[in-house]
Amino acid sequence: MKRIIPVLKNWLLTSAPVPMDLLNEFTSEPVPHHLKRWWFCLGGTPAYLFTIQVMTGILLTFYYVPEPGQAYESVSRITYDIQFGWIIRSIHKWSSHLMIIAVILHVMRTFFTGAYRRPRELNWMFGCGILMCTLIFGFTGYSLVYEQLSYWGATVAGNITQNAPLVGDFLARFMRGGDSIQENTLTRFFIFHIALLPVAITLLLVGHLTLIRLHGVTEFRFEEDKAQPVQHFPFFPNHLLTELIIGMVLACLLTLLVVVFPARMGPPADPFSTPAHIKPEWYFYFTFRWLKLTSLQVGIIGTGLAGGVLLFWPFIDRFLERKFAGKELSVWFGIVGVLLLIVFTVWEALV
């Protein structure tokens, strides 16, 4: 064994002549001291969960049939008949929920620590793109099951999109592949879910990580650290081990969730019977409650505006900082935003 390893190493270095100095430099970026706190490491979590999603998603596509007459049956077969099918589907489902939570928490952490400020505005926008892709992933994935609730959820989402000003009609037709949810819709959702969105999120992640590497991780110092000189620690192995601990905790948590709350099937989609209560998945409760509180047009415009404000927040924040220097208005806006998110989500969950 002792002789084989150097031979293999030599062969590998000859076959793939990667400059080791460059590789060492790339993997040993100094990491700011504040990243020893685990909640600053939430950015790696969605990437890790996304990898799980890709692996389980590929396995699910072996058996899933994106056709209205067979979609529900194929998911049912995965869940109840195929060996290990329920585990793969449950991991895919729970991992998607955890990924959405992780992305939202990462956005909140970035917001409240002001890490989006100049020169990192573009990276914040990439992050917003990743958040948007994650939510659409959740929506299309849920719709693919073709249950009664997911079918009617998609119908409501299509109707809401159709009512958006200017581009609504086009977007709704593009999304559904016609005037209503029909056989083209499932094929489109499937293509969005397994092709367009994975490519989009991968490109955004590459852009996000490249910009992090180019700018370096934001220096952030707590009050108690300010008296001490600026400290750094190496990415490898120190930070990688923290990420690995988080990854392993998530793997154990996922296993627990899968065993205790495995994915099950609701009643199949019935286009001729509207359910008494139509509800989206929990991550759209906020928007759904907001739409219920206002007229449709106001609701849609408000949602679009909120998305726009989030996307362009670094520039809005700079304007506010110039006008009201030192008031830290962004923190107050953030607190109001988070409170609204929690109140609307809980409100919708309870009714």
Place this chain on the structure above:
Amino acid sequence: MTLNTKRRIVALLASLFVISLLVIAYFESAAGH
């Protein structure tokens, strides 16, 4: 937290994860799908 402690935690959690996967695989195979 020292590097050695971190390594031990990773090893412990990884073992726990692998053991739970093996237990699930055993019961799934025993169920005889």
